[in-house]
Amino acid sequence: MHSPDAAAPPTAAELPSVRYDELHRLGPRALWRPLAGIVFLVALVFAAQLLITAIVSTGLYLGGLDLDQVADRLGGDPVTPTFLALVNLGWAAAIPAVWLVARALHGQTPGWVASVVRGIRWRWLLVCLGLSVAALAITVGVASLLPAQGTGTVDMDGSLNAWTSATRDFLLVILLLTPLQAAGEEYAFRGYLTQAFGGLAGRMGPRAGAAVAVVVPALLFAVAHGIGQDAPIFFDRFAFGLVAGVLVILTGGLEAGIAMHVLNNFLAYALALAYGDMTEAIHPADGTWWSIPVTLAQSVSFLVLTVLVARRMGIRTRTGQGILEPRRRPV
Numbered sequence: 001m002h003s004p005d006a007a008a009p010p011t012a013a014e015l016p017s018v019r020y021d022e023l024h025r026l027g028p029r030a031l032w033r034p035l036a037g038i039v040f041l042v043a044l045v046f047a048a049q050l051l052i053t054a055i056v057s058t059g060l061y062l063g064g065l066d067l068d069q070v071a072d073r074l075g076g077d078p079v080t081p082t083f084l085a086l087v088n089l090g091w092a093a094a095i096p097a098v099w100l101v102a103r104a105l106h107g108q109t110p111g112w113v114a115s116v117v118r119g120i121r122w123r124w125l126l127v128c129l130g131l132s133v134a135a136l137a138i139t140v141g142v143a144s145l146l147p148a149q150g151t152g153t154v155d156m157d158g159s160l161n162a163w164t165s166a167t168r169d170f171l172l173v174i175l176l177l178t179p180l181q182a183a184g185e186e187y188a189f190r191g192y193l194t195q196a197f198g199g200l201a202g203r204m205g206p207r208a209g210a211a212v213a214v215v216v217p218a219l220l221f222a223v224a225h226g227i228g229q230d231a232p233i234f235f236d237r238f239a240f241g242l243v244a245g246v247l248v249i250l251t252g253g254l255e256a257g258i259a260m261h262v263l264n265n266f267l268a269y270a271l272a273l274a275y276g277d278m279t280e281a282i283h284p285a286d287g288t289w290w291s292i293p294v295t296l297a298q299s300v301s302f303l304v305l306t307v308l309v310a311r312r313m314g315i316r317t318r319t320g321q322g323i324l325e326p327r328r329r330p331v
Contacts, residue, residue: 016319016320017318017319017320018116018318018319018320019116019198019206019210019249019252019317019318020115020116020194020195020198020248020249020252020253020317021194021195021197021198021199021209021210021213021214021248021249022195022198022199022202022206022209023108023112023116023195023198023319024106024195024196024198024199025199025202026108026112026319027106027107027108028105028106028107029199031200033105033106033199034105034195034196034197034199034200035196035200036105037101037102037105037106037192037196038192038193038196040101040104040105041094041097041098041101041188041192044097044100044101045090045091045093045094045097045188048090048093048094048097049090049093052086052089052090052093053074053086053090056074056082056085056086056089057070057074060073060074060082074086076279076282076283077279077283078278078279079278079279079282079283080166081166081169081170081172081173084170084173084174084177084278084282085173085177087181087282088173088177088178088180088181089177089180089181091180091181091182091184091185091188092177092180092181092183092184093184094184094185094187094188095180095183095184095187097188098113098187098188098191098192099113101192102192102195106195113187113191113192113195113254114191114253114254114255115252115253115254115255115316116252116253116316116317116318116319117252117253117316117319120253120254120255121253121255121315124251124253124255124310124313124315125255125258125259127309127313128255128256128258128259128260128306129259129262129263131256131259131302131305131306131309132259132260132262132263132264132302133263134301134305135260135298135301135302135305136263136264136267136298138297138298138301139294139297139298139301140267142293142294142297143294143297146290146293146294147288147290160274160275161273161274161275161276167273170269170273170278171273174265174266174269174270174273178262178265178266178269179262181265182258182261182262182264182265183254183258183261183262185221185261186244186254186257186258186261187254189217189218189220189221189224189241189244189245190217190241190244190245190248190254190257191248191254193216193217193220194213194214194217194245194248194249195213197212197213197216197217198210198212198213200212201213210249213245213249214242214245214246214248214249215242215245217241217245218238218240218241218242218244218245219238219241221237221238221240221241222234222237222238222241225237226283229284230286230287231287232287232288232289232291232292233284233287233291235291235292235295236287236291236292236295239295239296239299240260240261240264240295240299242299243260243299243302243303244256244257244260244261245257246303247260247303247306247307249317250306250307250310250317251306251307251310251315251317252315252316252317252318256302256306256310260302264298268281269281
């Protein structure tokens, strides 16, 4: 990548043609950099989450709660609006952490983590949100035709939950912070980790490098959701990570994964608030194999729709291809 004191960044035509998972080739290419970056990123996110927890805990204590009440609010069993806000803020902190690691170790500006055009393509992100709605509608339809898929799914034939102050607080947290949480996870797993493992495996060849760049972050994404998951729930999260990783490469950026992640969480939380239980929605424990057709319906439909629309719109998938669509605004 160009040096910080260069007169001007290279134009698209001057850049080598590389995929999203190969973007670390544009900067310093020593093998230790992505390895150190992974460790550095984990440490930064963990430290940020500890700091946020300390700030929130202190605020609750100064607001009049005793230590036991603070622990109840933040313990996660049951899930409270404060706990959900804490989780969302903790993952949102991954975005600046990724930017810092990418800049320090790879010479990247924030836009290079977003896409091959050096920024979020906002029009494309809005299109992906619409495609996510379509895919989720298909998913809900498939789920309604199958037997119960275990804890964390919702029976919409039951009565609506009562509206309470907790419902209001959950709704505010979901609307304001869940998009940041989803984007933070995508920046970490489909952003930095995809580029890091793509750089590490690039010497194996382009196809093998792409496979490693998709599969390993997807596996880590599923594991990061907890070691107590049963097989169907793990498969669901692993499949989500695979589809999001494939779309990063096929569309050249994080927009599709962010859109799918945000809408998926919105739907899950909304159904839990309306008909189910937030604790079971966030900590599902006993999924069934009937969840697999539902997972495949969402994954395959969104993947197919997104790739078809991306090709029709001429969405760039590599650097150095010339400008096929204008950048609306920087990251």
